[in-house]
Amino acid sequence: MEQSKHVRLCKLVVMEKRPRLQSVNVYLLFNTEFPANSIDIRLKPDKIQIFSDKNAEEISCMDFKIHQDSISSLVLKNDFATFRFCTSNLNNELGTFKSDIVEIVEIENDTENFNLHKVLDTNFKYDIKCIHCLQYFCKGVQFKKILPLPSENADFGEWFCHAPTSNFKFDVLNPEISDLFYSSCYFHINLSLLKDGISFSEGSRILCKNCSFELGKLEKKAVCKLWFHTACLHFNNSRYESQPLEDCFRAIRNCLNNSVVGSYRILFYYESPQKSDFIFLWIMEKKLRLYVKDFNGSEFSDKINKVAKVLFKFTDIATDEEVKKWRSDQTVVQLEISLVMMTKLREHLNIMHKYIPENFSVSNGFYISYVSLYNK
Template sequence: MLIKSIFMEVRSRLRSCNVYITTGIDFTKNCNLKISIQSNCIVLNYYDDNDKTKRRDSLSSIESLSDCYSEDEYDVTSIVPIEEFCQIIPNSMSCLKIDKNTVSFRILTEPRNGGNFYNELLTSNTNESTPKSDEIKINLKIHDEVKITCANCSNVISDNIVKFDRILELPSTNMDMSEWFCHGHGHNSNTEPVLKSNKSDFLYRLTSFVINNKVLSEKSNKFNSKREIYHCNRCLAWLGLKNKDTVKLFNSEVKINQGNVEKHVFTHKTASEDLKIDDFIFTIEKLTQEFNLGLQYTMMCKIILECTISTTSKQYLLIWVMDKELQVLRSCGEHIESDKIKLQSCLLTKILYKIELSLNDEVEAWLADPGVVSTDISKSMFCRGVEHLQNMSLKVPELFRNTNGYCVSYLNV
């Protein structure tokens, strides 16, 4: 098979499309390939040069191939129909790069609603599909009698059966509390807001929740009395973070037991097989949504995900959201005909990311930037999230996986 996979980034407003093709051929040995850009499809023709007498010795480039052979001489042909999603401007290919078994280039597209390259007719009502943000469901109600257990070993860490009188969502920690009022309150406006919760309060934010440590068992509290990180007293699993008389526990690390039925506190409406990755993606999408709240257009958002490894060690994941609603066309493994590749369209988020293992100058600069939002995540969520980003970056050739010291990746691919 000539084409193994194809991944295309379509930017209709910019009228451009980046195409990344992975093939089953090593072009370092033979580069006998012809690419034809037509208005409704992309055609790849490959000639397997086993007979040295049929070609010139200098034939090694795409340009010379079309001069030397006719279309009937090609051994393998693959057609990528694209008219369902956009119209291509013929012969508009640029930025062609061939590396090992990958081919990448950029093509131009026609405006969707008529017009020309300098002006486009925009309609007030569009039928474009918009990405549906994931939603979470809270599996806990007021006065429910539950036990809080370790998700790893099912050890009960709560003080037997507990129930909560109030279940409230916490505001974003990145919000300026002074903007909530039309005049000042108090003489010191720089004072950090202090969260004071009752023993029976259940306060949640994103994929974590804060409870009073009196709700937890004496054995668990005694085991973690000299720790800033809250661990399971049986299996030593990472569960959450301590802050004075409260403990922040994370959804992926603990469960609630109600009527001998164990379940996580939060479940996702569009859940996958990996809860940690679901929590990771939900956190990034929710922070991006809050960052752009009230804005007409989506802006590039910077996010820091912090993970406390130990009392003296903290890791940071710097994320720069580049495209929130990027249309992507990719092969779905099905063929319309023997030589035609079927594409499917989806909207996803494109990001740049970097892992920092300590608080260095770059992390401090990000934290000091008022346009950057940050939050804590669990240790396992950090590790699984990084693995997810590394796997998603494989969708594009190696040449395009890094830029300016950051790695390129996607969410929800």
């Protein structure tokens, strides 16, 4: 007699671990719908057991030491379940004197981590190319002055170690032909370096003359703002370029490094005469440990990420009341990003949003998602 084929109960398991609270939130997505009274969930010290009328499944939790009688906030409905349980600290540090010692941790410096200080040097000669078609914009340029820009939300006066005179003109921040000013995601150079290889669209958007790829924008007078993921730098038989999604993460981390509050709001925007796009991002938790067990074929593939948990929504209406409200709020950081950054960030938020069951994925008109900000 042919044996019935074993069918996996779960197709997706998501666990949010909060070490200081010693708790774990669990989301289970089943392969099929079950009546609520047909599913039994039990906790063991190192695993979660799930029983249905015909099948049983175990989810290993080797990184947790589970309190077996601590299950709470249990919801079983249709094809998903969610609940919370408490854990003990495996290394027995939380709740002891050792956990009360404040560690000295260096603030993550994304500019150094991304080796910009090694890439940008007045001793190098640079070729600048379109990252899309590799068309040259300039060759053999050696910059005499390479300096970091103030953050987008800083007063330009903070760029100086002493107060300038009252009649000082901040045009000094406009790069001359031998200057390059940079942030972690983009750089400013003089227009005359690029004029033979670029064209302009409406709204002072800079395009590659060869392939019409959008490179950046004309900020003011002769100041070109180019992104490291649209224009690559070639020097000493090496090249430097970034990825648009990583640039988004880097911009967010830079904001968080300067923040002392738990939650943080950022308004990302891209504006041109043709379109306006906005992403509202409300960061609720930083460095949350996320465990994802995704069933694929015959076994689970495990992923462990350190993420930020966020609320987000998107609009393409510049006159939207929410846009006006956030733009007038001094506690909201406004960051201009490129069109490709806007597209990639929106895709990432939508993908991570799918890890949360639909019934729990919306809060106060915002979607809930995760952002993979951290490499470790």
